[in-house]
Amino acid sequence: MRTQRTRRRNRAARPVALALALFLLGTLYAAIAPGSQVAADTGTSTQVAAGKALFQTTCSSCHGLNGEGTSQGPTLVGVGAAAVDFQMSTGRMPMARPGAQAPRKVNTYSAEEIADIAAYVASLGPGPAIPNSSAYDYSNLTADEIARGGEMFRTNCSACHQASGVGGALPGGKYAPPLTGVEPLHIYEAMRTGPQQMPVFSEGAIPDEDAAEIIGYLKSLEEQPTLGFTLGGFGPVTEGLAAWVIGIGGLCLVAVWIASRGALKR
Numbered sequence: 545m546r547t548q549r550t551r552r553r554n555r556a557a558r559p560v561a562l563a564l565a566l567f568l569l570g571t572l573y574a575a576i577a578p579g580s581q582v583a584a585d586t587g588t589s590t591q592v593a594a595g596k597a598l599f600q601t602t603c604s605s606c607h608g609l610n611g612e613g614t615s616q617g618p619t620l621v622g623v624g625a626a627a628v629d630f631q632m633s634t635g636r637m638p639m640a641r642p643g644a645q646a647p648r649k650v651n652t653y654s655a656e657e658i659a660d661i662a663a664y665v666a667s668l669g670p671g672p673a674i675p676n677s678s679a680y681d682y683s684n685l686t687a688d689e690i691a692r693g694g695e696m697f698r699t700n701c702s703a704c705h706q707a708s709g710v711g712g713a714l715p716g717g718k719y720a721p722p723l724t725g726v727e728p729l730h731i732y733e734a735m736r737t738g739p740q741q742m743p744v745f746s747e748g749a750i751p752d753e754d755a756a757e758i759i760g761y762l763k764s765l766e767e768q769p770t771l772g773f774t775l776g777g778f779g780p781v782t783e784g785l786a787a788w789v790i791g792i793g794g795l796c797l798v799a800v801w802i803a804s805r806g807a808l809k810r
């Protein structure tokens with residue numbers, strides 16, 4: 545009687561321990577997802593002089609002393625404050641060295657410095673401004689509106705960023721980055737300024753309400769963790785891990801189950 549019960553408990557314990565180990569491994573991966581960033585203040589015209597001075601020491605080697613552009617970088621006349629805020633807050637600018645694509649990196653400039661340069665660049669020519677948070681507020685969206693955001697995302701964005709927003713490779717060594725963990729402000733600014741290969745989505749093409757629904761959809765992807773832990777941040781890597789945990793883990797469970805049934809028959 546006793547040994548029977550102990551054996552049964554052991555048999556049950558093995559798959560449970562296995563599932564636990566796999567779960568811990570998944571959680572560990574999810575824990576190293578990227579953190580969020582601080583958004584810059586909106587600029588005012590009084591900051592233009594300070595912005596110009598900083599621009600001429602940090603940006604002019606590629607963009608020219610007056611933002612007119614050089615062989616190393618495009619003109620910034622008319623790109624607007626939103627482009628500067630997006631490029632600097634996500635660490636893309638100042639670019640460290642010329643390359644196929646300016647990668648996202650940790651931003652080392654203060655919100656004030658970014659606002660100063662943004663105000664200066666905005667003074668060079670009209671372009672998209674840094675928006676008020678009300679322009680892309682997604683906090684009161686209904687489930688239907690978020691679903692609409694998903695439809696618009698699949699229509700306008702998934703060709704490059706994939707339906708799940710994990711990003712993907714583009715021709716010429718370029719890539720569309722994953723969209724998990726990106727600040728709502730920076731998603732909005734990316735749409736309005738069209739960095740690099742990305743097209744500009746103007747207010748005519750995607751009005752603010754629609755932009756908010758797209759942002760709400762992207763944020764909802766982060767809030768409902770698929771499979772019990774976040775797939776965010778590492779795109780294909782974490783997806784591969786999930787496939788591994790579910791696939792191999794499932795096979796292990798089946799193997800343990802078959803083995804235990806075989807033992808019973810004998």
Ligand code: HEC
Pocket residue numbers: 599602603604605606607616617618620623627628631632637638639640641642644645646661737738739740
């Ligand atoms: C080493 C050269 C280099 C430096 C330094 C540099 N940039 Fe750039 N920048 C580029 C290149 C090249 C591009 C265009 C391609 C890209 O985005 O990778 C660009 C693009 C941009 C854009 C996007 C323009 C658009 O059409 O949307 C902005 C805004 C910008 N830079 C701002 C800045 C600011 C502000 C600084 C200084 C803090 C700076 N850059 C420093 C090379 C540079």
Ligand code: HEC
Pocket residue numbers: 634636645646647648697700701702703704705714718719720721722723726730731732734735739740741742743745758
């Ligand atoms: C033609 C391909 C293409 C399409 C379509 C496209 N994007 Fe992009 N997107 C890119 C590329 C390339 C980058 C990277 C630009 C860079 O690094 O300067 C990018 C960058 C971004 C970023 C910045 C992410 C980060 O890590 O900072 C966001 C946010 C974004 N896209 C959102 C969108 C949304 C929302 C749509 C649809 C409304 C969209 N994109 C449509 C190619 C595309």
